[in-house]
């Protein structure tokens with residue numbers, strides 16, 4: 001089979017369109033969401049109105065969108081993704097059509113958010129130890145759950161992962177339940193004063209004796225872990241691409257600056273101490289980009305990509321953080337100011353060394369895949 005590293009004509013055209021939109025419309029408001037800690041709904045609606053966020057787009061094209069938006073404004077990247085594909089649980093499978101249709105339409109129009117609640121106070125990494133549970137009582141689920149790290153704790157709807165089967169079944173005891181925020185017993189008592197990713201308010205959401213209809217189960221009963229794992233596998237490439245976007249913008253800006261900034265009689269670009277780290281960054285970003293688009297290509301072609309997603313998750317947020325840090329320091333004292341975007345990019349990228357699976361857990365997944373393979377082979 002021939003290897004083709006190119007994008008299709010439609011994808012190239014889409015890149016031009018979303019790039020122009022990002023640079024002309026998003027860029028001027030980049031600091032607004034960061035300073036005011038606001039969800040950039042207005043930008044999502046504008047992009048939807050221009051036909052830039054299509055739910056039918058393939059994963060590679062979504063990746064292009066995330067990379068170009070991340071290049072300009074990290075905070076817009078995730079809400080743009082959600083509007084094209086509400087957390088991959090896009091059809092809200094299992095929910096009655098009359099409930100799911102208006103929700104999907106509101107999300108795709110940028111008017112609503114469906115947040116995902118996975119992490120618990122006892123830890124996000126140890127999924128088998130989750131304490132949140134739901135019990136079927138006649139035609140209703142009675143849910144008692146605490147999810148303490150939800151991006152968009154102010155969301156209109158939640159999909160939360162709860163134990164619905166015997167604890168001995170471990171990860172196979174978990175199911176996903178859909179809960180509108182206005183349901184009695186839902187409260188969001190705590191919002192974290194995060195250092196970055198300010199476009200999404202992260203906080204704790206409690207579900208105390210919450211009752212929802214029995215058909216508010218998303219996907220199959222007892223299969224939530226598989227569903228979430230598949231969602232995370234692909235999402236890791238999107239996270240990677242928004243970090244790559246932010247880091248590439250930093251490198252591009254630094255290349256321009258290094259040619260202008262004269263120190264000791266020469267532009268600093270002429271010192272290898274400056275040009276080599278930038279050459280290394282450009283190389284690393286290209287390699288990371290290939291990994292991310294490979295993951296999305298695998299997804300589009302129905303191939304499993306758990307190991308690749310985990311590789312991306314531990315490596316790309318750590319690598320891009322270092323790239324941005326280097327670019328900041330090449331700008332000298334100017335870089336160490338919020339007038340330039342580097343400090344915001346560092347704060348934003350750092351969150352994604354944790355969110356959606358930490359570096360350690362991601363390495364554990366890569367190692368598991370390697371050693372399982374070694375055992376079998």
Ligand SMILES: Cc1cc2nc3c(=O)[nH]c(=O)nc-3n(C[C@H](O)[C@H](O)[C@H](O)COP(=O)(O)OP(=O)(O)OC[C@H]3O[C@@H](n4cnc5c(N)ncnc54)[C@H](O)[C@@H]3O)c2cc1C
Pocket residue numbers: 116117118119120122123124125126147149150151152197202351352354355356357358359360361364
């Ligand atoms: C920006 C951001 C957005 C987020 N959004 C969401 C969201 O929308 N929904 C949601 O449910 N959660 C969300 N989270 C939470 C995130 O998914 C969890 O923080 C993450 O899964 C880790 O869980 P924890 O913080 O409880 O750490 P813990 O599980 O308590 O782990 C603590 C530390 O120990 C390490 N560790 C744990 N086990 C091992 C091991 N076996 N070997 C080596 N090291 C180990 C971890 O890597 C970590 O460094 C978000 C977090 C952030 C920062």
